[in-house]
Amino acid sequence: AQKITQTQPGMFVQEKEAVTLDCTYDTSDPSYGLFWYKQPSSGEMIFLIYQGSYDQQNATEGRYSLNFQPARKSANLVISASQLGDSAMYFCAMRHNNAGNMLTFGGGTRLMVKP
Amino acid sequence: ETGVTQTPRHLVMGMTNKKSLKCEQHLGHNAMYWYKQSAKKPLELMFVYSLEERVENNSVPSRFSPECPNSSHLFLHLHTLQPEDSALYLCASSPGAGGRYNEQFFGPGTRLTVL
Numbered sequence: 001a002q003k004i005t006q007t008q009p010g011m012f013v014q015e016k017e018a019v020t021l022d023c024t025y026d027t028s029d030p031s032y033g034l035f036w037y038k039q040p041s042s043g044e045m046i047f048l049i050y051q052g053s054y055d056q057q058n059a060t061e062g063r064y065s066l067n068f069q070p071a072r073k074s075a076n077l078v079i080s081a082s083q084l085g086d087s088a089m090y091f092c093a094m095r096h097n098n099a100g101n102m103l104t105f106g107g108g109t110r111l112m113v114k115p
Numbered sequence: 116e117t118g119v120t121q122t123p124r125h126l127v128m129g130m131t132n133k134k135s136l137k138c139e140q141h142l143g144h145n146a147m148y149w150y151k152q153s154a155k156k157p158l159e160l161m162f163v164y165s166l167e168e169r170v171e172n173n174s175v176p177s178r179f180s181p182e183c184p185n186s187s188h189l190f191l192h193l194h195t196l197q198p199e200d201s202a203l204y205l206c207a208s209s210p211g212a213g214g215r216y217n218e219q220f221f222g223p224g225t226r227l228t229v230l
Contacts, residue, residue, distance in 0.1 A: 004157070035218070043203055045221035091158065101146060101209050101217045102171060105158035 004094050004106035012112050013082045020067070021077040021109045023092030032096055034075040035103065036066065039089040048090075051075055079111075087113045118142065119222035121206050127228045130196060136225045138189040138206030145211050147189040148219065149181060152203040164189060165211070196229045203227070 003026040013019035025034065036048040051059045051066045059066040067076040079086055089110050093103040119140045128134050140147065149161040163171035164183040178200075180192040189206055203226050207219040 037221075043205070043224040043226070045205060045207070045219075047218050047220065050218065093158075095217070101211065101219065102148075102160055102163060103158075103219065104160075107155075107157045 004092055004104055006090075006092055006106035006109050008109045009107070010110040010112065012114055013079075013086075015084060015113055015115050016081055018078060018080045019082055019111065021079070021090050021092075021111065023075045023077065023106060025073050025075065025092075025094050027073075027094065027096065029096055032094055034066070034068070035093045035095065036064070036075075036077045037091045037093060038086075039091060039108070041088070045091070049077065082113045084113050084115060087111060119206060119208055119220050121204075121222040121225050123225060124223065125226045125228075127230065128193070128196065129230050130198070132196075133192070133194040135193065136191040136204055136206075136227075138191075138222055140187055140189075140206075140208040140220070140222075142208060142220060143210075144208040144220070145186055146209045146217075147183060147186070148207040148209075149189065149191050150205040150207065152205055152224070153199075154202075158205070161191075193227075196227075198229050201227055201229045 005024045032053045034051045037045045039045050049059050049061045049064045051068045058068050063080045065078045089108045091108045092106040122137045146165045148163050151159045161175045162181045167183045182190040203224045205224045206222040209217045209219045
């Protein structure tokens with residue numbers, strides 16, 4: 001069975017600094033996809049970044065980058081130059097490519113950016 | 116409207132009531148999903164529809180009944196719920212139910228409280 005673990009229930013970061021949110025996963029399948037979503041207090045899940053298990057390079061999207069280490073089964077999200085608007089819940093999710101498009105989510109990390 | 120919309124945004128109901136949650140996507144997607152997000156628990160997939168056919172039901176109690184009349188609309192019919200069913204119910208859609216990079220787009224959710 002797939003499992004996603006986010007070990008940091010809450011984190012603080014100073015505005016303009018970088019922060020890393022941890023995500024580890026467990027799967028025996030070599031083909032999978034990893035997603036990060038942001039959930040502000042409004043409730044909507046906002047897609048941030050995607051990493052495929054066969055992708056040669058780590059994914060980047062603006063201030064977001066994914067530190068993908070398949071040997072360690074980790075896919076940590078790095079947010080550079082934190083902004084106050086980055087304060088939210090962040091969820092890591094995995095899609096097992098042989099099981100359609102169904103996602104398994106981690107428990108989330110609450111990020112709080114301090115001015 | 117654009118994206119994925121959900122109505123109502125907030126719902127309070129008694130255990131004997133019958134109500135329905137509505138989700139509509141304006142993205143031309145073929146797959147739609149219902150998720151349940153309870154406090155202190157990971158996001159749980161409830162139902163998946165692909166081209167209006169149900170492809171996944173993660174052992175959800177029968178008091179939750181989904182309906183997908185077309186690829187743009189998804190309903191969740193509720194009856195005789197329990198207080199532990201109080202949660203944020205999120206709807207999502209994606210271009211398909213398979214494929215390599217098949218991002219799910221989420222709606223804002225319905226905050227359900229069962230008294």
